[in-house]
Amino acid sequence: MNVLLRTENVVKRFGGLVAVNQVSFELYEGEILGLIGPNGAGKTTLFNCINGIYRPEEGRIFFRDTDITGWRPWRLAHMGMARTFQIVRPLAELTVRENVMVGAAFGEKQMPLRQAAKIADEVLEFLGLAPRADQLAGSLNVAQKKRLELARALAAQPRLLLLDEVLAGLNPTEVDEMVETIRRIRERGITILMIEHVMRAIMNLSDRILVLNFGELIAEGTPEEIAQNEEVIRAYLGDPKLAQRFALEE
Amino acid sequence: MKRSVWSFLLPLLVVLAVGLFPLVTQKDLHRETAFTLLRAVALAASLNIILGFTGYVSFGHVVFYGLGGYVAFYLVAVKGWPFWAAMLMGGVAAALLAYLIGAGILRLRGAYFALVTIGVNEAMKAFIYNFQPFGGPTGLTMNFAVYKAYGGPKAVLWMTYYWLFAIAILLVLVTYWIRTSKFGLGLLSIREDEDAAEVMGVRTARFKTWAFTLSAFFPGLVGAIFFFRNASIEPHDAFPLHVSIESIVMVMLGGQGTVIGPLVGGIGYQWMRVFLLTNPLLKNIQLAVAGALLLLIVLFIPAGLVGWLRRRFPATRRFLL
Numbered sequence: 001m002n003v004l005l006r007t008e009n010v011v012k013r014f015g016g017l018v019a020v021n022q023v024s025f026e027l028y029e030g031e032i033l034g035l036i037g038p039n040g041a042g043k044t045t046l047f048n049c050i051n052g053i054y055r056p057e058e059g060r061i062f063f064r065d066t067d068i069t070g071w072r073p074w075r076l077a078h079m080g081m082a083r084t085f086q087i088v089r090p091l092a093e094l095t096v097r098e099n100v101m102v103g104a105a106f107g108e109k110q111m112p113l114r115q116a117a118k119i120a121d122e123v124l125e126f127l128g129l130a131p132r133a134d135q136l137a138g139s140l141n142v143a144q145k146k147r148l149e150l151a152r153a154l155a156a157q158p159r160l161l162l163l164d165e166v167l168a169g170l171n172p173t174e175v176d177e178m179v180e181t182i183r184r185i186r187e188r189g190i191t192i193l194m195i196e197h198v199m200r201a202i203m204n205l206s207d208r209i210l211v212l213n214f215g216e217l218i219a220e221g222t223p224e225e226i227a228q229n230e231e232v233i234r235a236y237l238g239d240p241k242l243a244q245r246f247a248l249e250e
Numbered sequence: 251m252k253r254s255v256w257s258f259l260l261p262l263l264v265v266l267a268v269g270l271f272p273l274v275t276q277k278d279l280h281r282e283t284a285f286t287l288l289r290a291v292a293l294a295a296s297l298n299i300i301l302g303f304t305g306y307v308s309f310g311h312v313v314f315y316g317l318g319g320y321v322a323f324y325l326v327a328v329k330g331w332p333f334w335a336a337m338l339m340g341g342v343a344a345a346l347l348a349y350l351i352g353a354g355i356l357r358l359r360g361a362y363f364a365l366v367t368i369g370v371n372e373a374m375k376a377f378i379y380n381f382q383p384f385g386g387p388t389g390l391t392m393n394f395a396v397y398k399a400y401g402g403p404k405a406v407l408w409m410t411y412y413w414l415f416a417i418a419i420l421l422v423l424v425t426y427w428i429r430t431s432k433f434g435l436g437l438l439s440i441r442e443d444e445d446a447a448e449v450m451g452v453r454t455a456r457f458k459t460w461a462f463t464l465s466a467f468f469p470g471l472v473g474a475i476f477f478f479r480n481a482s483i484e485p486h487d488a489f490p491l492h493v494s495i496e497s498i499v500m501v502m503l504g505g506q507g508t509v510i511g512p513l514v515g516g517i518g519y520q521w522m523r524v525f526l527l528t529n530p531l532l533k534n535i536q537l538a539v540a541g542a543l544l545l546l547i548v549l550f551i552p553a554g555l556v557g558w559l560r561r562r563f564p565a566t567r568r569f570l571l
Contacts (some may be wrong), residue, residue: 035404051449053445053449070506072448073445073447073449073451074448074451074452074453074454075325075447076451077449077451078451082449082450083449085449087448089441089443089445089446090442091439091442091443091446091447092442093438093441093442094438094439094442098435098438102435102436102439102447102452103433103450103451104430104434104448104557105435106436106450106451106452107450107451110451113430113432113435116432136561152450156450156451203307214401
């Protein structure tokens with residue numbers, strides 16, 4: 001299988017705090033790779049390094065066999081990388097359709113507006129937001145805004161999709177819908193790297209899982225392996241009984 | 251939602267109505283009134299490109315007006331250039347200044363950017379004060395013989411009026427194009443959330459710089475026109491900070507980020523100004539009223555008149571752009 005994204009010993013510090021410490025991993029084309037870890041483990045910081053928002057202090061990042069370390073986010077978008085934000089960032093005064101058109105028009109394909117509008121309508125249909133297309137994005141509720149984040153990223157027709165907690169803040173029904181949506185996105189051939197706290201979902205979706213703790217990669221493996229990994233249970237879950245319950249749930 | 255053809259025709263009709271009026275009546279007074287209105291409209295519509303579409307509040311709009319005025323004036327009065335070429339150079343000089351400083355100051359956001367733009371204006375004024383080719387503190391005056399080539403002072407007043415009218419129409423076309431183009435969508439996304447826009451692939455630094463450059467080109471032309479017909483130019487007249495502030499008020503009053511808003515705001519504000527200036531009680535505090543107006547707009551209708559209409563009555567979005 002082809003490696004789509006590879007990091008080598010990535011380090012990101014904030015003053016004295018080492019937020020990401022020597023993280024190396026590979027992401028293969030077509031897979032869903034989960035990224036989990038306790039709060040403050042450095043997951044979003046790692047995303048920000050990959051996506052060009054931060055420049056890592058050490059280490060290298062390769063995307064599509066190109067060294068992209070320190071590239072600006074727009075350049076990565078032009079190479080086919082898209083992401084959603086944990087805290088939704090709708091372009092509030094633009095319509096839902098216009099939001100999604102931005103994703104399509106400025107992604108790898110650099111579509112003209114007319115085509116971007118067509119893609120936007122398709123994506124909105126796919127995500128069930130079509131009835132809201134002409135509404136201002138600021139007027140959507142949280143679940144809809146989460147979908148809008150996803151719609152914008154998808155409209156770019158990316159090769160790699162970084163999902164930062166798209167399930168957070170959704171009720172159980174909405175979570176199930178979103179999980180189903182993510183599956184369908186993968187079926188379209190898009191590779192996904194996702195941060196998630198909803199365990200049931202990430203264990204179900206991921207082909208492999210990475211575990212971060214205090215900025216370090218402490219485990220890597222299939223969901224089953226991760227669920228039984230002693231160190232993960234200790235570091236991530238703390239209480240072993242909780243881990244058993246969590247294993248039963250699976 | 252299909253956009254109605256009126257979204258384009260309405261702003262065009264507003265400018266045509268103002269601009270054609272004195273051509274019909276052929277009265278000097280009407281021409282001067284229309285000149286003031288069109289100048290306000292042009293300053294507001296051009297400021298709207300950086301303020302309304304891109305979301306960067308610039309208090310330095312008048313610096314481009316003054317610089318364009320100076321460059322064109324110098325080229326006509328001292329170098330003997332034909333007016334149209336000098337005017338074009340005035341616009342180019344203003345755009346060039348914006349391009350050069352934009353790369354640096356557009357990294358700043360919010361209040362920091364706004365503060366620096368005031369500094370740019372004051373720095374430019376100080377520079378011109380000490381720049382001898384432009385006459386230093388006393389400025390330059392036009393030899394009336396220059397006007398002979400254009401058929402005398404009266405003909406110059408009409409010719410410059412036609413130029414301004416043409417620029418105001420051009421600005422409607424340009425802002426309509428921006429609002430409906432991919433470039434404009436990029437600018438709007440920067441206004442809404444610059445970081446999110448960049449993550450989606452918008453080359454934010456480049457987009458902002460071009461928006462600023464385009465926004466500066468037009469006041470450069472307008473300044474060239476104004477000071478050519480004014481027959482004199484001096485630093486104090488060329489870089490008055492209050493004109494920048496009034497331009498912001500006009501944009502905010504009509505509706506930032508819309509095509510027709512700054513036109514309505516420009517005309518509305520000038521109309522109010524005339525009312526204040528002719529009122530014996532209020533004529534000395536007309537700028538204070540402008541300040542209070544800005545405060546009220548920001549507090550109660552930050553989207554301006556057109557923005558408010560668009561929000562309150564979504565059906566108007568089809569034809570109000």
